[in-house]
Amino acid sequence: MPFDRLTFGTPLAGVRVLCLAQQLPGPYAAMLLREMGAEVVMVEQSGGGDPGRRSPSLFEMLNRGKFSVALDLKDDRDRRQLTELARSCRIVLEGFRPGVARRLGVDYETLHAVRKDVIYCAISGYGQSGPQAELPAHDLSIQGRAGVAMPVAFDPHYTGLPLADLTSGLFAAMMTAVCALAGEESRYLDLSMADALVGWASVLHVGDWAGEWNPFRGNANPGYGFYRTSDGWLSISIAFEDHFWQLLCERLGMHGVGGLDRVERHERFEELRAAVAERVAEHSTDHWLDELGTAGVPVDRVNDAESLLADELFLGRGVIRRDGPMPDIRTPLTQFEPQPAARRAPGLGAHNQMFFAHASTTGATDERNER
Numbered sequence: 001m002p003f004d005r006l007t008f009g010t011p012l013a014g015v016r017v018l019c020l021a022q023q024l025p026g027p028y029a030a031m032l033l034r035e036m037g038a039e040v041v042m043v044e045q046s047g048g049g050d051p052g053r054r055s056p057s058l059f060e061m062l063n064r065g066k067f068s069v070a071l072d073l074k075d076d077r078d079r080r081q082l083t084e085l086a087r088s089c090r091i092v093l094e095g096f097r098p099g100v101a102r103r104l105g106v107d108y109e110t111l112h113a114v115r116k117d118v119i120y121c122a123i124s125g126y127g128q129s130g131p132q133a134e135l136p137a138h139d140l141s142i143q144g145r146a147g148v149a150m151p152v153a154f155d156p157h158y159t160g161l162p163l164a165d166l167t168s169g170l171f172a173a174m175m176t177a178v179c180a181l182a183g184e185e186s187r188y189l190d191l192s193m194a195d196a197l198v199g200w201a202s203v204l205h206v207g208d209w210a211g212e213w214n215p216f217r218g219n220a221n222p223g224y225g226f227y228r229t230s231d232g233w234l235s236i237s238i239a240f241e242d243h244f245w246q247l248l249c250e251r252l253g254m255h256g257v258g259g260l261d262r263v264e265r266h267e268r269f270e271e272l273r274a275a276v277a278e279r280v281a282e283h284s285t286d287h288w289l290d291e292l293g294t295a296g297v298p299v300d301r302v303n304d305a306e307s308l309l310a311d312e313l314f315l316g317r318g319v320i321r322r323d324g325p326m327p328d329i330r331t332p333l334t335q336f337e338p339q340p341a342a343r344r345a346p347g348l349g350a351h352n353q354m355f356f357a358h359a360s361t362t363g364a365t366d367e368r369n370e371r
Helices: 027-033 055-063 076-086 102-104 107-114 139-146 164-181 194-211 242-252 262-266 270-281 286-293 314-316
Strands: 016-019 041-046 066-070 091-094 119-124 187-191 224-228 233-237 300-303
Touching: 016 027, 027 041, 027 055, 027 091, 027 164, 066 076, 066 314, 076 107, 091 164, 102 107, 102 286, 107 119, 119 164, 139 164, 139 194, 164 187, 164 194, 187 194, 224 270, 233 270, 233 286, 242 270, 262 270, 286 300
Parallel strands: 016 041, 016 091, 041 066, 091 119, 119 187
Antiparallel strands: 224 233, 233 300
16 A cells, blocks of 8 residues: 655655545645645545535635545444554644544544554634533634624724634644654644634734723724725725824825824724725725825725736735636745645545555545546
8 A cells, every 4th residue: 555655845745644624724724734745635525525625616726736535434444444544644634523533433542543653633613622612613603702703993894704714724734734843752732713713813902901002903093994996995004103194194185184193093083084085086096006105105905806816916926826727826835845746636535546455435536636
């Protein structure tokens, strides 16, 4: 059985990751580990596979270059095959509800028995212990519980970005990579999505807790927010700097209010925001980028999905590539060289034959990524 086939480069060259997690947090973590050079084998339920396959473009982005094996973990033979595969895996990611991994026989104790130096990360909504450990959770409910979904004066809208999923995925990749690179003999990591996000939320709330001015809350600052232009949107990000506010007022023709300090701007927020909005709406985004940006005011364009792909900043830095039918968005981890060979996301069970001498009859349903 070809368990020694390791193909990728630095800094996690020679590290194989077994991903038992589905949808977003675990696969995102595995994607980051792959970009650091690890080889990732994703285990999917035979028959249906990862529910993330229902969103083909997102699935492709998260799972490019990985290997897929399709197994039924309730089947004794398939479970034995997975346990044997685990012998070659330094890192294991799982995303079941607490207790499910043990019932399926893929818990830390079981896999540690076959791989003594395994780094095992269990990702769950509320952690492996505590009063809500057994409860189901998705990103939105965790955002609310962690205190990051509260509206702020300058932008009361939910962006739709799955912050809890991405934050926990980032922490999972960082924690497991650090343990592997540090030569840890073994480690069990209990990663709660709620815990991961509340750590970020502390940055948002610490000013409120201390009774101080909170720059991230905005404190109704008319110089900080999104403004509609004649053809799109413009961000103005004057957090507290009086000199930037003075420059903005000069260029907008808002005479008599440029000398207001932060506290005075807060007190007159509604009046001043309306004045800024009225003037910004008179011209295009490019006009204001030239008029305000060249004057030193911190402004920028607000991209949508289409304009983002044409943005010269990201194209010029190679962050966005348009080599195929779908754009390739590269993370900072792609600075590591050599990068893994470009491959598509695997078909369900495409690599059962590669990893198992006697492939499950329910696997190997799609060979499009066998090469």
